[in-house]
Amino acid sequence: MITDKIGIIPNEKKDPRLKNTKNLIEFLKGRQANIFLGENYRENFEGAELTLAPEDDLYKICSLLFVLGGDGTMLKAASKASKNDIPLIGINLGRIGFMSEIEADELYLLDNLFSGGYEIKSRMMLEVGIIREGGKIYAGTALNDAVVTHGTQAKLIEIELARDGVKIAKYMADGVIAATPTGSTAYSMSAGGPIIDPEIECFCVTPICPHFPLNRPLIFSKDSQLEITGRNKNSEAYLTIDGQASVKLGENDVVSVKKSKFAARLVSIKKHGFFDVVRAKFSEKF
Numbered sequence: 001m002i003t004d005k006i007g008i009i010p011n012e013k014k015d016p017r018l019k020n021t022k023n024l025i026e027f028l029k030g031r032q033a034n035i036f037l038g039e040n041y042r043e044n045f046e047g048a049e050l051t052l053a054p055e056d057d058l059y060k061i062c063s064l065l066f067v068l069g070g071d072g073t074m075l076k077a078a079s080k081a082s083k084n085d086i087p088l089i090g091i092n093l094g095r096i097g098f099m100s101e102i103e104a105d106e107l108y109l110l111d112n113l114f115s116g117g118y119e120i121k122s123r124m125m126l127e128v129g130i131i132r133e134g135g136k137i138y139a140g141t142a143l144n145d146a147v148v149t150h151g152t153q154a155k156l157i158e159i160e161l162a163r164d165g166v167k168i169a170k171y172m173a174d175g176v177i178a179a180t181p182t183g184s185t186a187y188s189m190s191a192g193g194p195i196i197d198p199e200i201e202c203f204c205v206t207p208i209c210p211h212f213p214l215n216r217p218l219i220f221s222k223d224s225q226l227e228i229t230g231r232n233k234n235s236e237a238y239l240t241i242d243g244q245a246s247v248k249l250g251e252n253d254v255v256s257v258k259k260s261k262f263a264a265r266l267v268s269i270k271k272h273g274f275f276d277v278v279r280a281k282f283s284e285k286f
Contacts, residue, residue, distance in 0.1 A: 002063050005061060008035065009073070015069070018041070024091065034051070039052040066089055070092065070093060079142075079242070091107075120267055123198055123265075124222065126141065128239070132252070145242065145243075146241050148175050149238055150237060151248075157173070157175065158230070162229075168218075172212055179204055181203075191206045203259075222259045223259070228254070
């Protein structure tokens with residue numbers, strides 16, 4: 001049962017005074033749930049009927065993790081949870097919360113977890129690396145996207161794109177985005193990329209403000225391995241994974257992108273399809 005050991009990952013910036021976290025804990029206590037929370041919240045929950053443990057341990061010992069925050073909070077949690085195949089369910093405290101399953105005022109829907117009225121959907125992730133002089137110097141996992149872009153200077157960079165060692169495209173642009181279907185509704189979409197149903201295992205490459213000669217997104221099969229190389233000596237380039245901290249690229253570094261062996265597992269308790277969510281989220285928030 002995924003409700004055997006329930007962990008909670010709050011975002012204090014999105015949940016001031018942990019009001020929504022406390023509401024969730026009270027709801028789960030009413031269902032006699034075995035609740036786990038990071039020990040850094042000891043002051044807030046001293047004496048509460050739950051288990052406090054190092055937050056990193058929650059990603060190993062829990063059978064389900066609640067994530068309270070926005071999409072950024074979900075992305076951070078997914079990177080860790082995927083390593084141990086732990087499913088996530090998001091409670092949106094952000095703006096759009098595209099990956100969150102419910103809003104803060106929909107806790108009553110969580111009864112579906114305890115009655116078996118849920119399904120777990122697998123979301124493809126990317127394995128991203130930086131290759132320097134034939135060796136891998138950096139590795140990361142992305143649920144949304146890997147972005148190669150210029151630094152603080154407003155200069156175009158020349159980017160070469162290869163698939164399985166064969167050069168297929170060259171961009172003069174602010175950068176490129178390699179996105180999963182999950183990430184296709186994020187930065188990639190803003191840059192003109194397609195919205196991709198997450199049931200299709202593939203990834204797309206979308207140029208950011210391309211100048212020439214190619215200005216269209218490209219879609220690749222899940223079995224592809226991409227190599228992205230920046231070629232402008234006079235402009236810095238950076239790799240950013242899922243909108244987190246950036247890594248500066250060397251002049252001849254190659255960014256490799258392929259399907260990860262890990263996958264994010266997202267719990268669904270509402271009877272809706274992907275495009276129902278797309279329509280609802282974007283019509284509600286704009």
